[in-house]
Amino acid sequence: MNIGSYKLSSKVLLAPMAGTSDKPFRMICREQGAGLTTSEMVVIQSHLMNSNKSKYRLDFTSEKSPISIQIAGSGADELAYSAKKALEFGADIVDINMGCPAKKVCNKAAGSALMQNEKLVEDILKAVVKAVEVPVTLKMRTGWDDDNKNAPTIAKIAEDNGIKMITVHGRTRTQKFKGDAEFDTIKKIVNQVSIPVVANGDIDSPKKARDILSFTGANAVMLGRATQGNPWLISQVNEFLNKGERTKEPSIARKIPQILGHIKQIHDFYGHKMGTQLSRKHIFWYSMHLDREKGSAFWPSINRVIDHSEQYSKFHDFLYSI
Secondary structure, three states: OEEOOEEOOOOEEEOOOOOOOOHHHHHHHHHOOOOEEEOOOEOOOHHHOOOHHHHHHOOOOOOOOOOEEEEOOOOHHHHHHHHHHHHHOOOOEEEEEEOOOOHHHHOOOOHHHHHHOHHHHHHHHHHHHHHOOOOEEEEEEEEOOOOOOOHHHHHHHHHHOOOOEEEEEEEEOOOOOOOOOOOHHHHHHHOOOOOOEEEEOOOOOHHHHHHHHHHHOOOEEEEOHHHOOOOHHHHHHHHHHHHOOOOOOOOHHHHHHHHHHHHHHHHHHHOHHHHHHHHHHHHHHHHHHHOHHHHHHHHHHHOOOOOHHHHHHHHHHHHOOO
């Protein structure tokens, strides 16, 4: 699949997830064969540039091209400015967030709230595409609520205004992450636009990825929450799509060095104090994925650790005890 002049290496992409798809996680997912990883959404405005959040979210050193940066905002000029600044941080692709359902985002008329105003959507897409010479992509939901599934209309607006790829999460904004994702709307979009369409939502197995691609006719799948604690899902989906055979689950012995390497990367990237805090959720996800019963018993003790060396050592011993 191509995004502008960039040919992706696989049909399996990593979703931009706030609090998850940071640099260390993107790098481990690339190692597992993700064709594209997109940054956590970022608001690139001058008054926010000195914040720690922006500092870490906009560090792409050593990452493979193409680098995709997701921008968020509520106005055409604001997002056009963010897109230009994204290029200064190394963006090869700029992704516009119209999919986030979080209240703090939607209350500012950003994220999926933008889908309520199709004229504003068109103004934003025009402005961002005009502002940069790199490919611009769009991530959105099926609509605002069940009575307003206007993603097909917005998809056509996007195609007409130069957007190079659309990713659709198969839920409305009001659903957030509840209920089951639906793919009829995505199939409808695929049938009416000629640009690549990516299906997203509840894709948690190789078979489901293949079935959704077959049903919708989408060009690729985007994996999100199912990769938390299980980045190996990416390589398993890739293998299944390419060969039609399910590969064996990697052994724990093979996973452990990669898990510990990921935790060390977090400590090194964020520094010991912040790295220890941010590692906790990954330790929880990995523990639950590997052994839910033992992980549940282990979690209360590791969650209280505040020293990075002790955290790493305790987690190391737990992993080798499974």
